[in-house]
Amino acid sequence: DGGITQSPKYLFRKEGQNVTLSCEQNLNHDAMYWYRQDPGQGLRLIYYSQIVNDFQKGDIAEGYSVSREKKESFPLTVTSAQKNPTAFYLCASSLEGPDTGELFFGEGSRLTVL
């Protein structure tokens, strides 16, 4: 079955450590997105990529980095520069842009900084 796989589901990090969240899709989608969700707030865009080897910053990119070396993979690194990284992170994909059809989401990764 086609879909998006995020890992890990839960992650604990000490302050000052970088962590990388994995996002893999086998839907042959060009566009992939990373969102952050905090309690009581809507999803906020961190980074998005519409094609391999290209990505753009979203609204809250500071303290995060991404790569898109392969079509199916879009990992997110939460760096030590991110001031408040404890949050729920969601990866999503669409065939092309967000108005071209259905969005597919991973199950999310919950990051807690100790």
Added chain:
Amino acid sequence: KNEVEQSPQNLTAQEGEFITINCSYSVGISALHWLQQHPGGGIVSLFMLSSGKKKHGRLIATINIQEKHSSLHITASHPRDSAVYICAAVLSGNTPLVFGKGTRLSVIA
């Protein structure tokens, strides 16, 4: 001010009730998505609309582009419909989505 507003924020209904969740936006859009987020956090896409109405099972979504408003209706609600429902607008062209804050629905048996 968020460009996409949802109402109500929270909704409690008895099983079998007809439910309406509203989404309004302040700018022109090319499409709007309705999403369902389960208690575990996973999100499922329900509809993408650019005009008119779509129906899938007990779910109906409508959009009025001129009035900048969309609604999600659930007929014969059931406890398994309990979730957070989120609308997300594509403002224009290929720009990323703008999300509403979601409506938390609880359906009581």
